[in-house]
Amino acid sequence: xxMIIAAIKPFKLEEVREALTELGVRGMMVTEIKGFxxxxxxxxxxxxxxxxxxxxxxxxxxxxxADAMADQVVAKIASTAKTDKIGxxxxxxxxxxxxxxxxxxxxxxxxx
Numbered sequence: 001x002x003m004i005i006a007a008i009k010p011f012k013l014e015e016v017r018e019a020l021t022e023l024g025v026r027g028m029m030v031t032e033i034k035g036f037x038x039x040x041x042x043x044x045x046x047x048x049x050x051x052x053x054x055x056x057x058x059x060x061x062x063x064x065x066a067d068a069m070a071d072q073v074v075a076k077i078a079s080t081a082k083t084d085k086i087g088x089x090x091x092x093x094x095x096x097x098x099x100x101x102x103x104x105x106x107x108x109x110x111x112x
Contacts (some may be wrong), residue, residue, distance in 0.1 A: 001096040002070040006061045007035065008081040008089040013059050019080040020063065023072060026112065029062040037085060039040060056087060064096055066109050 008016060013030065020028065034055035065073050074091055082088055101111040 001064055001099060001112070002059075002067055002098045003094045003096045004063045004065065004070065004073055004077070005092045006063075006089060006093070007033065007091075008061065009060045009083065009087065010049065010057055010059050010076070012083070013061075016061065016077055016080045018027055018074065019076050023069070025063055025065060025069075025073060027063075031060040031062075033058050033060045037090070058089065064099060064112060066112065076088050 006016075010032070017028070034057055036055055061077070063073060070093060074093060075090055098108060099111040100107050
């Protein structure tokens, strides 16, 4: 199994969710986060005063899928979340040793 962690722009969340649902992804975790990468933040003007925004709002998606689906899910997230502008995000893929569905006790691929 693979855990796919993606940091994407907030307005892309619903589009990515729909695309993953069409692929057969049955669940995901979503967290509102702040961070910076190449952007290193930006400046904004509020009530006439300029101030630095060092952390940019993002959405963190966490999806666990069978090994066979991982490349397809990564490709779908990348193509759907892409805007061709700086700050589109990052995707990380990690190995998952074990998964357990709490309600039924099912494990690993059956728990997904």
